[in-house]
Amino acid sequence: MPIHTDTLRKAFPILETKVNGRPLVYFDNAATTQKPVSVLERLRNYYERENSNIHRGAHFLSQQATDAYEGASKTMQSFINAKHTHEVIFTRGTTESINLVAHSFCSKFVKAGDEILISAMEHHSNIVPWQIACREKQAELKVIPMDEQGELCMDAYRDMLGEKSRLVAITHVSNALGTVNPVKEMVGLAHEKNIPVMIDGAQATPHMAVDVQELDCDFYCFSGHKMYGPMGVGVLYGKEAWLNQMPPYQSGGEMIREVGFKKTTYNELPFKFEAGTPNVADVLGMETAIQFILKLGHQHISAHENDLLHYATGQLKQLDNIRFVGTAAQRTSVVSFLFEDIHPYDTGTILDKLGIAVRTGHHCAQPIMDFYQIPGTVRISLAVYNTRREIDVCMDALTRVREMFG
Amino acid sequence: MATIKEKEQEVIEEFELFDDWMDKYNYIIDLGKALPGIDESNREDKYLIKGCQARVWLLAEYKDGKVMYSADSDALITRGIIALLVRVLSGQAPADIVEADMSFIDRIGLKEHLSATRSNGLLNMIKQMKLYALAFQQKN
């Protein structure tokens, strides 16, 4: 069914918030989305009626919680179409998923003189873990360049893939620019040379259907809180063959098979990578968030969000001295811009006063701002509950900003 | 010369005239525009205070027992708030500057601009103003 925001918004009580007496316009969805009541109820129900530690006690509640947790793994598996349930590892979020790969993959497969490829439009979460891993291994971090539009230079990428490349780690969708990268093609090119690819999907899963088998990527990371789920939970998908070869990331309970003081053997997947008591409640909340997305339907979510994206871009274009940052042909849900004559901080401050929540600054992607030589941008990031009317309100606010500073 | 407390009170009274946030911000913007600021040539990295969003430059001089500040920013609202800080602290004795609690910022409803997460450099700027004062104080 096409999206009806009037009905849909009722599931998000927070959207009724008033800011300085005005209705909140929430345009900071790339930072985190709001959560529907179904997710909140799921969390509450877990703690109210189901709470128990999983995989441990052979008692009624524990068994029930274990079943629910394993059910959530299956939901994740089918959501991204992974081949096996045990290829789904629950983490704290994208950041932890990336750190896990950077640590475990690199400790086994990267040696001095090797290269890891990232791109010029990565979130700090997909830069710093690789810098640290490369420093430890005396490997080199290579950066796939991008052009003015905010598209990766595929020719340069092809040339960079070589004998020494051990891994490519790239974002599916840029949080600062909205660019959708041609990840399938990039995986194909890397695989021609037997180089595995990790995709940072934090900004993709809220907006589009992802099929890891179709992409054929080796790792895929995403966060629950950016797709209507709770904070503190996310997923690392990894191909079984890689995960089995990689050493554990953290150690403790749950991830072991047998422990002796001389020797410990590790449990099988996914437990090997899930040390300690997992975040059961939030995993279940994330499952409910996925059900929320599936019920709306990816094609309807995309249709609605693309309509908003085009509408917003068309409206904003009419403002004087506006400069769009990130004009790639394939984009989703993000409009990043600044006024040539007004600092983004000033724009953001006035928008905030007018009840409009946007993010200003470098969006944890400082290298992008250096590339464009700008102090930052104002970022409108959309979600399924946003409306054209909210964009109109934002336009009025931006007109006011121009009057105040212009 | 008025004390820091007196100057703070002056600013608070000025801001009491505004009952609309728009008027208040328009005033801050005007203050920002009127601030002499720092010459482009002096906007050097050594005077730069890192805030990741807006950049702030701060210079201090010591003359006849008083600290004289000049400061600037690339964001206009930040510049306006800087103008207030400079107005209150510039020309005061180091010991008084070190002691100043700067609560007037809260009283005029601009505290949100001093939160660390805003990262506009203002919080660090106040710290730096006091550090300069402390250094001048110890030189004596």
Ligand SMILES: Cc1ncc(COP(=O)(O)O)c(C=O)c1O
């Ligand atoms: C592209 C991208 N990668 C990684 C992250 C980090 O995600 P999290 O903070 O949920 O770990 C974000 C979040 O802002 C992001 O936008």
